[in-house]
Amino acid sequence: MLDIANYASGLGSQARQASRQVRALPLSKRNEALKLLAKYLLQDGETILAANAKDIALAEKQGLTAAMIDRLLITEARLKGIAESVKTIASLPDPLGRLLEKRTRKDGLKIRRISVPIGVILFIYESRPNVTIDGAALCLKSGNAVILRGGKEAALTNAAFAAVIGRALRKSKIDEHAVQCVNTADKSLLDFLLTDTKNIDVVIPRGGERLITAVVEKSRIPVIKHYKGVCHIYVDQSADPKSAAPIVRNAKVQRPGVCNAMETLLLDSRLKPALARNILDILASEKVALVGDKKAMALHASVTPATDADWDEEYLDLKLAVKVVDGVDGAIEHIHRHGTGHTDAILAKSAKAQKKFAAEVDSGSVIINASTRFADGGEYGMGAEVGTSTDKLHARGPMGLESLTTYQWLVEGKGQIRA
Amino acid sequence: MLDIANYASGLGSQARQASRQVRALPLSKRNEALKLLAKYLLQDGETILAANAKDIALAEKQGLTAAMIDRLLITEARLKGIAESVKTIASLPDPLGRLLEKRTRKDGLKIRRISVPIGVILFIYESRPNVTIDGAALCLKSGNAVILRGGKEAALTNAAFAAVIGRALRKSKIDEHAVQCVNTADKSLLDFLLTDTKNIDVVIPRGGERLITAVVEKSRIPVIKHYKGVCHIYVDQSADPKSAAPIVRNAKVQRPGVCNAMETLLLDSRLKPALARNILDILASEKVALVGDKKAMALHASVTPATDADWDEEYLDLKLAVKVVDGVDGAIEHIHRHGTGHTDAILAKSAKAQKKFAAEVDSGSVIINASTRFADGGEYGMGAEVGTSTDKLHARGPMGLESLTTYQWLVEGKGQIRA
Numbered sequence: 001m002l003d004i005a006n007y008a009s010g011l012g013s014q015a016r017q018a019s020r021q022v023r024a025l026p027l028s029k030r031n032e033a034l035k036l037l038a039k040y041l042l043q044d045g046e047t048i049l050a051a052n053a054k055d056i057a058l059a060e061k062q063g064l065t066a067a068m069i070d071r072l073l074i075t076e077a078r079l080k081g082i083a084e085s086v087k088t089i090a091s092l093p094d095p096l097g098r099l100l101e102k103r104t105r106k107d108g109l110k111i112r113r114i115s116v117p118i119g120v121i122l123f124i125y126e127s128r129p130n131v132t133i134d135g136a137a138l139c140l141k142s143g144n145a146v147i148l149r150g151g152k153e154a155a156l157t158n159a160a161f162a163a164v165i166g167r168a169l170r171k172s173k174i175d176e177h178a179v180q181c182v183n184t185a186d187k188s189l190l191d192f193l194l195t196d197t198k199n200i201d202v203v204i205p206r207g208g209e210r211l212i213t214a215v216v217e218k219s220r221i222p223v224i225k226h227y228k229g230v231c232h233i234y235v236d237q238s239a240d241p242k243s244a245a246p247i248v249r250n251a252k253v254q255r256p257g258v259c260n261a262m263e264t265l266l267l268d269s270r271l272k273p274a275l276a277r278n279i280l281d282i283l284a285s286e287k288v289a290l291v292g293d294k295k296a297m298a299l300h301a302s303v304t305p306a307t308d309a310d311w312d313e314e315y316l317d318l319k320l321a322v323k324v325v326d327g328v329d330g331a332i333e334h335i336h337r338h339g340t341g342h343t344d345a346i347l348a349k350s351a352k353a354q355k356k357f358a359a360e361v362d363s364g365s366v367i368i369n370a371s372t373r374f375a376d377g378g379e380y381g382m383g384a385e386v387g388t389s390t391d392k393l394h395a396r397g398p399m400g401l402e403s404l405t406t407y408q409w410l411v412e413g414k415g416q417i418r419a
Numbered sequence: 420m421l422d423i424a425n426y427a428s429g430l431g432s433q434a435r436q437a438s439r440q441v442r443a444l445p446l447s448k449r450n451e452a453l454k455l456l457a458k459y460l461l462q463d464g465e466t467i468l469a470a471n472a473k474d475i476a477l478a479e480k481q482g483l484t485a486a487m488i489d490r491l492l493i494t495e496a497r498l499k500g501i502a503e504s505v506k507t508i509a510s511l512p513d514p515l516g517r518l519l520e521k522r523t524r525k526d527g528l529k530i531r532r533i534s535v536p537i538g539v540i541l542f543i544y545e546s547r548p549n550v551t552i553d554g555a556a557l558c559l560k561s562g563n564a565v566i567l568r569g570g571k572e573a574a575l576t577n578a579a580f581a582a583v584i585g586r587a588l589r590k591s592k593i594d595e596h597a598v599q600c601v602n603t604a605d606k607s608l609l610d611f612l613l614t615d616t617k618n619i620d621v622v623i624p625r626g627g628e629r630l631i632t633a634v635v636e637k638s639r640i641p642v643i644k645h646y647k648g649v650c651h652i653y654v655d656q657s658a659d660p661k662s663a664a665p666i667v668r669n670a671k672v673q674r675p676g677v678c679n680a681m682e683t684l685l686l687d688s689r690l691k692p693a694l695a696r697n698i699l700d701i702l703a704s705e706k707v708a709l710v711g712d713k714k715a716m717a718l719h720a721s722v723t724p725a726t727d728a729d730w731d732e733e734y735l736d737l738k739l740a741v742k743v744v745d746g747v748d749g750a751i752e753h754i755h756r757h758g759t760g761h762t763d764a765i766l767a768k769s770a771k772a773q774k775k776f777a778a779e780v781d782s783g784s785v786i787i788n789a790s791t792r793f794a795d796g797g798e799y800g801m802g803a804e805v806g807t808s809t810d811k812l813h814a815r816g817p818m819g820l821e822s823l824t825t826y827q828w829l830v831e832g833k834g835q836i837r838a
Binding site: 020023024103105109111116118119201202216217220222224240242243246247249250251254336358359360362363364365366367368369370371373374375379380381391392393394395396397398406407408409410411412413414415416417418 | 439442443522524528530535537538620621635636639641643659661662665666668669670673755777778779781782783784785786787788789790792793794798799800810811812813814815816817825826827828829830831832833834835836837
């Protein structure tokens with residue numbers, strides 16, 4: 001126990017120390033390290049793939065599901081993709097030193113608000129080992145130090161990645177503690193890290209609801225997170241009949257296992273029955289299991305009864321809850337009750353309905369006449385993303401490099417004193 | 420206990436409900452309510468002053484200090500000042516609906532990031548009853564609902580303020596639960612409110628370190644706060660000899676009891692002894708008790724030995740810790756060790772020293788060649804302020820109306836689906 005406490009306290013204080021160096025590094029230096037990282041990932045590819053093969057073998061022996069093993073797997077093509085994403089991050093503009101606000105007072109005092117790194121970030125995530133590299137690259141680019149705590153299933157792959165990251169940092173003469181990968185699966189480590197308010201500025205957990213709840217319960221450090229995405233599409237009576245069905249299909253079927261996929265479809269009671277049936281036909285033909293309220297069941301034979309729990313369910317699967325609501329007010333009321341603040345969409349030509357929906361639905365992303373699947377950092381043009389936030393402080397929706405910065409007030413005078 | 424639980428849960432759910440109305444109010448409606456509030460504060464002045472007189476009488480009976488009683492006191496002039504500040508808030512530009520970012524994709528999808536209210540705010544504060552009105556006015560202007568929990572010493576004054584606020588809301592036809600003043604001193608109420616993550620979005624505690632620590636310990640809701648301000652001024656060898664002493668005097672003496680007053684003076688070891696002595700002379704002549712390290716003691720007879728604890732002390736009084744450091748590096752090292760991230764200043768003509776200090780000192784405000792006392796919402800031109808944050812997520816330094824908003828991504832399409 002004492003060893004873990006010491007290890008945790010070392011991780012924190014070394015990260016804090018390193019954060020002071022990376023904070024002051026010029027952009028060219030940060031990008032140089034990223035380019036080396038991309039290069040070494042390919043150079044050391046065999047070592048990484050060999051380590052990953054051992055993780056995979058152990059996972060198979062332990063009977064992990066095929067989906068979990070697939071998430072764990074690094075192939076040569078995937079490794080190339082990971083290296084490419086590091087190069088992309090190197091090519092993005094500097095998130096630091098942006099002038100966010102500027103005022104000059106009558107007495108000549110200049111007041112500026114400037115973006116700066118957050119400091120030390122603790123990333124906690126599950127099986128996908130590519131998050132190790134994404135996390136390291138995004139934090140380095142944004143001048144932050146990071147402590148990476150990946151899933152135990154990926155321990156050997158992450159250790160191989162850590163070695164490559166260390167090599168890139170050493171070669172760039174950057175303090176190696178700028179990126180530290182936790183090398184123990186001991187769960188008590190988190191108890192120590194999550195209370196190290198002196199050295200760690202923010203915690204970003206990525207993973208299932210259980211992991212995130214546990215982190216929020218234990219942490220004394222601010223946490224940026226999203227629990228789950230129960231995303232709605234509301235089809236208004238004024239919806240464009242041509243695009244409605246393709247959007248609904250895309251939002252449910254294109255990749256049902258992700259957080260911005262639609263989980264509940266809200267149909268306006270004044271929607272033409274033919275259009276409503278057409279939408280449900282297409283979903284049924286895509287083998288989407290439909291559950292719904294009585295009015296939805298009356299619309300289509302393949303709709304079976306929904307339980308109360310269905311309206312709060314994140315299926316992450318080819319299953320959909322369908323409800324008939326009374327206009328945009330009914331839709332908003334349902335979303336207030338059951339939404340998770342992730343992404344909600346309205347399909348409507350009526351400007352009044354669009355405006356009301358956007359003004360009253362309090363979600364990170366509100367989508368008008370397009371698929372919920374667009375709620376993503378890459379699709380929003382932010383380059384890479386750290387994750388998604390359903391919180392309201394600091395960062396909301398897709399989180400890119402900017403979400404890894406805060407700001408500082410810089411005040412420049414010529415001897416002014418306060419009256 | 421059950422009653423308090425019910426009361427707390429009612430406060431939360433009523434606030435959430437009201438927040439949905441105020442979020443959608445046009446600016447004119449929010450400003451109308453504020454102007455009525457300012458008017459009624461003066462109309463109902465006698466009732467307010469009478470309630471305050473009872474609070475004051477009880478405080479005197481209970482032997483509160485003169486300083487505490489002064490903070491509690493509302494005079495006719497102070498009441499006018501409070502009404503004026505409400506009028507000022509009404510005159511400020513709308514913090515909502517600001518376009519923060521905009522992109523149009525090749526497929527025509529429009530992506531905007533727009534400022535929106537946070538939702539429901541819980542304000543917890545101590546004796547000064549004017550915070551009740553400031554908090555209500557700032558939250559209403561920014562489209563938030565607020566739960567106000569003031570100090571028990573000000574219970575009757577706050578109840579009188581609550582009545583005036585209610586009158587303004589009713590007259591404007593705004594849900595009265597948009598501003599709720601807690602009417603019990605029962606401490607268990609906070610235990611319930613601070614875990615109501617469903618209905619409350621952010622907690623802002625204002626007060627002593629003990630209050631803030633207790634809130635952080637208990638809260639499952641994000642907290643924006645500042646514990647204390649151990650503000651430093653570093654006088655570099657390149658400092659302007661004319662303005663250095665007046666700035667140092669202003670930062671320590673003009674109002675020593677506030678968080679942006681200087682608590683530690685760092686003198687460059689290469690500073691001309693005559694200038695260092697001149698600065699200490701002026702402080703001594705202002706009756707500032709000086710404690711310092713051996714080198715500081717060697718500079719001036721009135722410096723007595725500092726203990727280790729002095730470097731972390733927020734005196735809030737005419738007392739100052741003085742240390743001789745080796746250049747800007749020595750100053751930065753000291754601030755890294757003992758700073759609280761509030762406000763730190765450098766007095767230097769050297770652009771290199773200024774740049775290094777600004778790049779490496781990670782505080783909410785960094786001041787160059789001016790007094791730390793400027794670190795204030797009013798002085799920064801933000802109009803009213805909610806408080807100051809030494810946190811890094813969301814809001815930092817002086818917090819104005821903007822700090823009571825977050826943003827929402829608004830995506831507008833013409834049927835786009837994701838490939």
